[in-house]
Amino acid sequence: MSNTEATVATDFQAPESIVDGVVIGKVLGDNSPGAKVSMKDHWQYQKDHANLVSPLNRRKFRVMVVGTGLAGGAAAAALGELGYDVKVFTYHDAPRRAHSIAAQGGVNSARGKKVDNDGAYRHVKDTVKGGDYRCRENDCWRLAVESVRVIDHLNAIGAPFAREYGGTLATRSFGGVQVSRTYYTRGQTGQQLQLSTTSALQRQIGLGNVEIFTHNELVDIIVADGRCQGAIMRNLITGELKVHTAHAVILATGGYGNVYHMSTLAKNSNASAIMRAYDQGAYFASPSFIQFHPTGLPVNAHWQSKTILMSESLRNDARIWTPKKKGDERPANDIPEDERDYFLERRYPAFGNLVPRDVASRANSQQINAGYGVGPLKNSVYLDLRDAIERLGQPVIKERYSNLIQMYEEAIGEDPYKVPMRIAPTCHFTMGGLWSDFNQMTSIPGLFTGGEASWTYHGANRLGANSLLSGSVDGWFTLPFTIPNYLGPLLGTERLATMLRRLSRL
Numbered sequence: 001m002s003n004t005e006a007t008v009a010t011d012f013q014a015p016e017s018i019v020d021g022v023v024i025g026k027v028l029g030d031n032s033p034g035a036k037v038s039m040k041d042h043w044q045y046q047k048d049h050a051n052l053v054s055p056l057n058r059r060k061f062r063v064m065v066v067g068t069g070l071a072g073g074a075a076a077a078a079l080g081e082l083g084y085d086v087k088v089f090t091y092h093d094a095p096r097r098a099h100s101i102a103a104q105g106g107v108n109s110a111r112g113k114k115v116d117n118d119g120a121y122r123h124v125k126d127t128v129k130g131g132d133y134r135c136r137e138n139d140c141w142r143l144a145v146e147s148v149r150v151i152d153h154l155n156a157i158g159a160p161f162a163r164e165y166g167g168t169l170a171t172r173s174f175g176g177v178q179v180s181r182t183y184y185t186r187g188q189t190g191q192q193l194q195l196s197t198t199s200a201l202q203r204q205i206g207l208g209n210v211e212i213f214t215h216n217e218l219v220d221i222i223v224a225d226g227r228c229q230g231a232i233m234r235n236l237i238t239g240e241l242k243v244h245t246a247h248a249v250i251l252a253t254g255g256y257g258n259v260y261h262m263s264t265l266a267k268n269s270n271a272s273a274i275m276r277a278y279d280q281g282a283y284f285a286s287p288s289f290i291q292f293h294p295t296g297l298p299v300n301a302h303w304q305s306k307t308i309l310m311s312e313s314l315r316n317d318a319r320i321w322t323p324k325k326k327g328d329e330r331p332a333n334d335i336p337e338d339e340r341d342y343f344l345e346r347r348y349p350a351f352g353n354l355v356p357r358d359v360a361s362r363a364n365s366q367q368i369n370a371g372y373g374v375g376p377l378k379n380s381v382y383l384d385l386r387d388a389i390e391r392l393g394q395p396v397i398k399e400r401y402s403n404l405i406q407m408y409e410e411a412i413g414e415d416p417y418k419v420p421m422r423i424a425p426t427c428h429f430t431m432g433g434l435w436s437d438f439n440q441m442t443s444i445p446g447l448f449t450g451g452e453a454s455w456t457y458h459g460a461n462r463l464g465a466n467s468l469l470s471g472s473v474d475g476w477f478t479l480p481f482t483i484p485n486y487l488g489p490l491l492g493t494e495r496l497a498t499m500l501r502r503l504s505r506l
């Protein structure tokens with residue numbers, strides 16, 4: 001089935017789309033097994049029926065990977081290990097500088113190691129529900145099923161996950177769920193996953209299976225004969241433009257949250273690569289779906305250039321509140337208990353402070369907009385560790401969140417052990433991105449995408465701790481199966497550069 005074929009007919013009447021091949025109201029074909037097997041078995045069926053490339057033929061295929069974050073770094077390392085001729089590019093000075101390194105709270109996996117009745121079905125359900133029922137469900141099943149292997153794999157390549165006393169990996173809860181499925185390394189999960197993924201990539205570079213190009217920015221992709229066959233890269237040190245051709249190209253170039261001036265993303269994270277693909281005809285899906293994180297640091301002054309994330313994991317122990325009185329100027333600690341409004345616990349008793357991110361962000365904004373905001377600009381709400389410190393003791397809280405608390409203290413100049421933190425919703429994650437089918441191929445054959453650059457698992461609110469997971473699943477356990485499936489039938493097809501060289505000699 002082609003990517004543009006309609007699978008669902010609706011009565012919806014809408015103006016014509018400006019994008020060739022797209023009819024508004026019709027769902028794009030996703031190249032999944034469809035009705036052949038039940039949704040939860042789509043991925044296994046896809047893998048069982050995918051084309052293979054034999055080990056001796058793999059070196060004949062060149063794969064370009066742009067991006068060295070969790071998605072790109074993992075895809076390059078896995079394809080290098082398999083024996084493909086891999087070139088990996090990043091505009092950073094080193095692969096580990098990718099923005100994934102900034103992630104804090106944790107990575108989901110439905111391994112169900114706790115007796116809290118978690119499992120793949122619940123993970124899928126939470127993901128679909130957290131996505132306002134807009135997610136493509138077979139993608140969510142793939143994510144949940146592969147999440148089990150991802151944790152074991154990341155553990156094996158050196159991610160130092162937090163452990164229980166007996167040595168088993170520890171978990172905690174994130175917003176939008178009633179179980180404990182988030183694996184973590186204190187508040188530095190992204191850093192540790194990025195470092196272990198980069199180590200695996202460096203190993204492949206050392207072995208000569210992967211060639212890396214740092215300080216290289218994608219300027220355009222090359223589409224010839226209806227296939228993506230490479231990209232034009234600019235060396236940011238010398239300014240040199242160079243054409244790189246390949247049999248397949250993966251864009252794992254991260255999200256576009258910096259369209260908002262105040263976002264939690266590193267300032268140099270930009271969407272230039274996916275925009276180049278869009279300019280060449282790749283479909284873009286749901287760009288308006290942007291996640292506002294409830295626990296960002298508030299804007300405190302007009303000269304501030306960005307906001308900083310306080311991990312959602314703090315919502316496990318800290319309670320969110322505002323004064324019950326509008327415009328209350330008293331310091332937080334002077335406001336008595338019965339004059340505090342724990343508005344999330346009041347409005348959503350089943351989930352309390354762990355409601356999904358969009359629900360918490362909306363409730364925080366409503367509270368601020370209604371005049372209950374706190375802080376110098378009255379644009380924040382309190383995130384208070386007081387009760388948790390009383391219940392568990394400061395050493396336990398320190399053990400769980402010390403680096404976050406230190407970060408807050410350095411940014412704001414207040415001690416969260418003594419004074420409640422202040423938080424506000426802030427632009428954090430882009431849920432739209434390059435449209436892709438079930439194989440993570442965009443609407444341009446040969447151009448694949450993964451991680452935050454893609455729209456996969458799209459929803460109005462991606463579940464917390466699913467993003468590190470989706471980058472890792474895409475890179476380690478999806479693209480290494482779907483790229484060979486695409487390449488298999490191309491065996492014997494020359495790379496564009498080889499063909500052009502041969503033609504120039506005629």
Ligand SMILES: Cc1cc2nc3c(=O)[nH]c(=O)nc-3n(C[C@H](O)[C@H](O)[C@H](O)COP(=O)(O)OP(=O)(O)OC[C@H]3O[C@@H](n4cnc5c(N)ncnc54)[C@H](O)[C@@H]3O)c2cc1C
Binds near residue numbers: 072190217254269309
């Ligand atoms: C502060 C913060 C905390 C977070 N915490 C969590 C969390 O606890 N749990 C969770 O699941 N998710 C979290 N997330 C989200 C998660 O970190 C990201 O979605 C994920 O890491 C993105 O990974 P990626 O591989 O897609 O992209 P990135 O890590 O952003 O990597 C992009 C790569 O592409 C390269 N690149 C980009 N454009 C170009 C170009 N034009 N040319 C060449 N190279 C290019 C960059 O150099 C980089 O190597 C957090 C995000 C933020 C901002």
